[in-house]
Amino acid sequence: MAAAPRTVAEGTKRVKKGLPAMLKGGVIMDVMNKEQAKIAEEAGACAVMALERIPADIRQSKGVARMSDPKMIKEIVNSVSIPVMAKCRIGHFAESQILEAIGVDCIDESEVLTVADEGNHVNKNNFKVPFVCGCRNLGEALRRIAEGASMIRTKGEAGTGDVVEAVRHIRTLHKEIRMVQMMDDDELFTFAKDIGAPIDLLQQVKKTGKLPVVNFAAGGVATPADAALCMQLGVDGVFVGSGIFKSADPAKRARAIVKAVTHFNDPQVIAEVSEDLGEAMTGINCDGLVTRFADREGGNMPAAKKPRMESGDTKGLAGTAF
16 A cells, blocks of 8 residues: 655744754845845855845935835845845735745844834734744744744844944843743743733743744844854854945955854954954944834834823823833
8 A cells, every 4th residue: 555645844833943943053144136145155144135225225215115126036036045035024914925925935024124014013823934033132032933933033223333232132132031041930920921922932931041943143243253242142143234235345244254153152263254354334323323123013012011190190101002
């Protein structure tokens, strides 16, 4: 009797987590055309993020930032052998459907683009393609994972060349994970309610001491030392956007950052690859930012305590989640 043919599992949580898991220890680079994509691939990038404008250009031009032209994305897909990602706006499930239809390997529901839905993120469980989402803390990370994200990146502040926000978000996330590990069950239930995260995901974090998916650093990484710093802080890899193609010698800087991520614990190697890279991107000090991409989130904010109101006070709920 012939054995029944095996069916291929598509779009399961386990399958969707497979690609991001294979990217661990690598660098994902923003590219705007197939020439840049080839530079990234030759430098050793594990994947590329296809977009029409890198974050630094989005900051400068302002206006509305949307999903990139599908034709441009397909040209990049056809020009390289490594995985290709693309960005959709927060909450814009129609853009996500288009990106899945044209065959990208992963979708980034990104705060760098203009928010499409202030109240909701995309339900990523409805898609077969994996998603990556940003976070500033454990609550944001677990809410995105509950929605179906297969990969998390700390937000940082994209397009600035200033790594301070990326470091802040990495440290905040890891500090909260350590805090969860010390909680008893009663405290865990209360904390789950406070941060708006599913209790089963929090219990998994408490047990394993890490997120259920891989976590990359992003936002402001501009030098090999920046990349090594993030890796030593405990992330699984690094996204680099404007830091490469806004520098004087993109190909050389791209190779240097890849080597720095691979040898992040070897200062001698990092010192060698940091030599003679040419001028880095000028950058923007985060202290003076008017628009902070990292603050963008489509609803599902953590629960807030309702403040006491005096009689007749109609403004007492301003700024809360109620």
